[in-house]
Amino acid sequence: MKTCLTAAACTALGLVLATQSAATEWNASVWGKRRAFTEHVEKLAELVSEKTGGEFTINVSYGGLSKPRENLDGIEIGAFEMAQFCAGYHRDKNRAITVLELPFLGVNTLEEEVAVSHAIYDHPAVLGEMAKWNARIIMTSPMPQYNLVGTGTPPDALVDFDGMRVRATGGLGQAFEAVGGVPTSVAATEAYGAMQSGVVDTVAFAQHAHLSFGTINEADWWTENLNPGTVNCPVVVNIEAYEALPPEHRDVLNSSIDEAIAHYLVNYGELLETWDSVLKEKGVTKAKVPDEVIAEFKAKAADPIREQWISDMSAQGLPAQDLYDLVQFTLNAKRGGN
Incomplete structure (x- = not known):
């Protein structure tokens, strides 16, 4: 009887240990607060938990694990399993992924942004470069074209950008620099303070960020049609953590990505539908930059910066022309071109 009880107890203990070992808990490092920009991460966490009956959970942390600029470093050392970075x-x-931040790239919709981003993420050059940081990109954070908010008189001539101190990162910063602007790449969480204190004159963000980080509250105007480009902010996972997932959990994670992106697109679409009422509520004027000014801006920023990027990246051993061509091919295919 004692032997039977012992055997039964051991069997039960083994089942408990097996159940415990099958459970997976990940931490995801993002920043700011929950907003349209993080809705796909939140949805992904919700989906994997639902589909695994709580056996796979992702805890989304808003700044508690790392600073925004250090998320990729945290992924490299395994400080957390998932992160968002720009x-x-x-x-x-x-x-390699900075090809997606080239100014005036020609991407018009969030759906196109998803298509070109994911095509680039699957390119061997991107996979290899990310692997150096122990990172695998699983999805993008698609954003519409950035536009400026500012105070005083909105720009209506190219000379108005000369000397303008603008919060803009990556290719956007280069674009404003090409027309005489003075870009600064303060983190999104610091943009409001920079604008309020006069460190910058204007801030370039997508709509959700102007709301989330409060820059819209300091603004007199918003440029509704400048559309110089956007930034690219992937969601990555630690390769070792990803490969260590039980096969069933990895399948759930992979199969939930498209659902998470679809949720993001619907949610962001709803935000865009309310944007005009937000501007009205806050007393912010929609400023239309003259078409001829935008044409001048493009002439100074788009082609020269693209050609310089291709030259510089090629010199560093990256297939830069292939990456740029892949963006254009994907855009054409997305639009039903031949």
Whole structure:
């Protein structure tokens, strides 16, 4: 009887230990507060938990694990399993994906942004570069074209950008610099303070960020049509943690990505539908930059910066022309071109 009880107890203990070992808990490092920009991360966490009956959980931390500019470093050392970062925060670490931050790239919709981003993420040059940081990109954080908020008189001539101190990162910063602007790449969480204190005159953000980080509250105007480009902010996972997942959990994670992106697109679309009412509520004027000024801006920023990027990245051993061509091919395919 004692032997039977002991055997039964051992069997039960073994089942408990097996159940415990099958459970997976990840931490995801993002920043700011929950907003449209993080909704796909939140949805992914929700989906994997639901599909595994709570056996796979992702704890989303808003600044508690790392600073925004250090998320890729945290992924490299395994400080957490998932993170969001923006390419412009450390362009030397993620050179290949900066093709997606070139100014006036021609991406018009969030769906197009998803398509070109994921095509680039799957390129061998990107996979190899990210692997150096023990990172694997699993999805993008698609954002619309950035536009400026500012105080005083909005720009209506190219000369108005000369000397303008603008919070803009990556290719956007280069674009404003090409027309005489003075870009600064303060983190998103510091943009409001920089604007309020006069460190910058204007801030370039997508709509959700102007709301989330309060820059819209300091603004007199918002440029509704400048559309100089956007930033690219992938969600990455630690390769070792990803490969250590039980196969069933890895399958759940992979199969939930498209659902998470779809949720993000719906949520962001709802935000865009309310944007005009937000501007009205806050007393912010929609400033339309003259078409001829935008054409001048493009002439100074788009082609020269693109050609310089291709030259510089090629010199560093990256297939820069291939990456740029892949963006254009994907855009054409997304639009039903031949």
